[in-house]
Amino acid sequence: MTHVPGAERDQAVSELKFRDPVRARGLVDALAQRVAELGRSPVSVMHVCGSHEQAIAKFGLRSTFPRGLNVIMGPGCPVCITDTPEVDEGVVLARQGIHIATYGDMVRVPGTSMSLADAQAEGAKIHVIYSAAQAVELARATTDEVVFFATGFETTAVATAAVVLGGLPPNLSILSAHKYIPPVMEIVAEMPQTKVEGFLAAGHAATITGSAVFEPFVARHHLPVVVAGFEPLDILAGLVKLVELIRDRTPQVVNMFPRCVTRDGNRRAQDQLWKVFRPTGGRWRGIAHVPNGNLRLRDEFAAIDARRRFPIDLASLWDHAPAALVQSCICGDIMAGLSAPTDCKLFGQECTPEKPVGACMVSSEGACKIWHQYGGHPDLGGEA
Amino acid sequence: MCLGVPGKVIEVNGNIATVDFWGVRRQVQLDVIDEPVAAGDYILNHVGFAIRRIPDSEIAETLALYEQLIKQAEQDDLMAEDVRNEIAGAKDDSRAGS
Numbered sequence: 014m015t016h017v018p019g020a021e022r023d024q025a026v027s028e029l030k031f032r033d034p035v036r037a038r039g040l041v042d043a044l045a046q047r048v049a050e051l052g053r054s055p056v057s058v059m060h061v062c063g064s065h066e067q068a069i070a071k072f073g074l075r076s077t078f079p080r081g082l083n084v085i086m087g088p089g090c091p092v093c094i095t096d097t098p099e100v101d102e103g104v105v106l107a108r109q110g111i112h113i114a115t116y117g118d119m120v121r122v123p124g125t126s127m128s129l130a131d132a133q134a135e136g137a138k139i140h141v142i143y144s145a146a147q148a149v150e151l152a153r154a155t156t157d158e159v160v161f162f163a164t165g166f167e168t169t170a171v172a173t174a175a176v177v178l179g180g181l182p183p184n185l186s187i188l189s190a191h192k193y194i195p196p197v198m199e200i201v202a203e204m205p206q207t208k209v210e211g212f213l214a215a216g217h218a219a220t221i222t223g224s225a226v227f228e229p230f231v232a233r234h235h236l237p238v239v240v241a242g243f244e245p246l247d248i249l250a251g252l253v254k255l256v257e258l259i260r261d262r263t264p265q266v267v268n269m270f271p272r273c274v275t276r277d278g279n280r281r282a283q284d285q286l287w288k289v290f291r292p293t294g295g296r297w298r299g300i301a302h303v304p305n306g307n308l309r310l311r312d313e314f315a316a317i318d319a320r321r322r323f324p325i326d327l328a329s330l331w332d333h334a335p336a337a338l339v340q341s342c343i344c345g346d347i348m349a350g351l352s353a354p355t356d357c358k359l360f361g362q363e364c365t366p367e368k369p370v371g372a373c374m375v376s377s378e379g380a381c382k383i384w385h386q387y388g389g390h391p392d393l394g395g396e397a
Numbered sequence: 398m399c400l401g402v403p404g405k406v407i408e409v410n411g412n413i414a415t416v417d418f419w420g421v422r423r424q425v426q427l428d429v430i431d432e433p434v435a436a437g438d439y440i441l442n443h444v445g446f447a448i449r450r451i452p453d454s455e456i457a458e459t460l461a462l463y464e465q466l467i468k469q470a471e472q473d474d475l476m477a478e479d480v481r482n483e484i485a486g487a488k489d490d491s492r493a494g495s
């Protein structure tokens with residue numbers, strides 16, 4: 014059997030809450046046929062977006078995927094890939110009495126010896142914000158120093174760039190842990206153990222960067238990239254196209270989300286992004302050093318760079334060895350596509366959303382939290 | 398933080414638009430969007446910033462996922478929660494005048 018038998022698949026489709034069941038069934042059949050046409054299995058493809066994984070898990074899409082197709086979540090969770098020393102920088106600043114504003118999930122991500130939430134329990138001033146603009150409001154409402162611990166991929170980095178260019182209050186500075194997705198795809202493609210034969214790229218990040226941002230990657234690695242939206246039907250259609258490109262050995266970038274994404278993307282946003290940030294190499298938690306994967310403030314913005322405004326001595330945190338449990342966390346392997354959340358012996362046992370050991374269980378975009386929330390091991394069709 | 402949310406522009410005041418998200422009115426920054434925006438347009442909001450004007454022909458298709466998410470917004474649903482957070486990323490319009 015190279016794919017899920019028809020009746021079983023039909024039942025899976027009928028149980029899903031598709032907006033358009035007829036189109037869904039057509040796409041599910043097409044996907045099974047394309048995978049069968051490959052004449053080999055398994056074939057593995059990777060998406061790099063927490064929202065894609067949420068949609069796959071929420072709508073039970075894996076149960077409709079043919080056997081022989083592995084759809085892996087890569088390093089697409091911005092909270093998860095923020096590295097321990099970056100969390101430590103936030104913690105050290107917070108413990109100096111500086112207000113820290115950051116996005117919600119960051120607060121619980123473990124650093125070397127404590128998270129921002131732990132620092133808050135000791136009296137540090139931590140503020141959860143939803144938008145970079147709220148960091149500006151927070152700073153305007155006080156004379157104390159405020160640091161915006163800015164995390165996330167190009168989509169949130171653009172928002173940070175916009176507030177920087179709009180002019181910050183004098184008591185506000187930026188601790189940038191922003192990351193840039195295209196370079197990490199190169200790392201995954203170059204891993205000797207990798208089985209990934211194509212990528213599904215995230216629609217809304219590509220709204221900013223344009224689909225053309227992936228063209229150099231395709232030219233270098235001869236792997237196809239399909240830009241897809243977040244509707245269940247968008248994801249199915251994206252996968253059908255991706256497997257077609259693998260079957261035909263025609264690696265290219267295909268934009269299957271034209272209602273939001275153009276080839277050039279949002280040029281104004283890109284101009285702002287690169288005016289404020291420069292790409293630099295740095296570690297992504299659990300994965301690797303990623304050349305050009307981190308976004309740091311350019312020298313022109315040294316005055317608002319928290320790393321230059323304040324002394325940040327991380328050594329004080331490093332006297333404490335990380336907890337033993339943390340050392341068995343396999344977040345990095347999961348994000349590199351080498352392991353699944355259920356391969357981790359901590360999953361659902363010592364590590365749960367209530368008491369997360371690793372960052373992948375903290376964030377709503379982390380693979381472990383998504384799998385845990387939507388019911389353990391949702392991959393019914395992944396075995397070869 | 399990957400998922401933007403579409404909303405309908407009610408009015409534009411310089412750099413800021415009042416946008417309706419399923420009955421919730423919010424202020425969205427227009428610093429980043431690369432096209433002029435007017436009342437009646439739909440935009441994609443991401444962490445309080447409009448990142449794209451949705452072409453007229455694409456509006457219905459774009460709203461579909463969110464309609465589904467909001468109608469079946471079960472508790473603890475991660476995707477619906479992210480959508481709610483995205484809407485929260487835009488500034489509450491009721492605070493705007495104060």
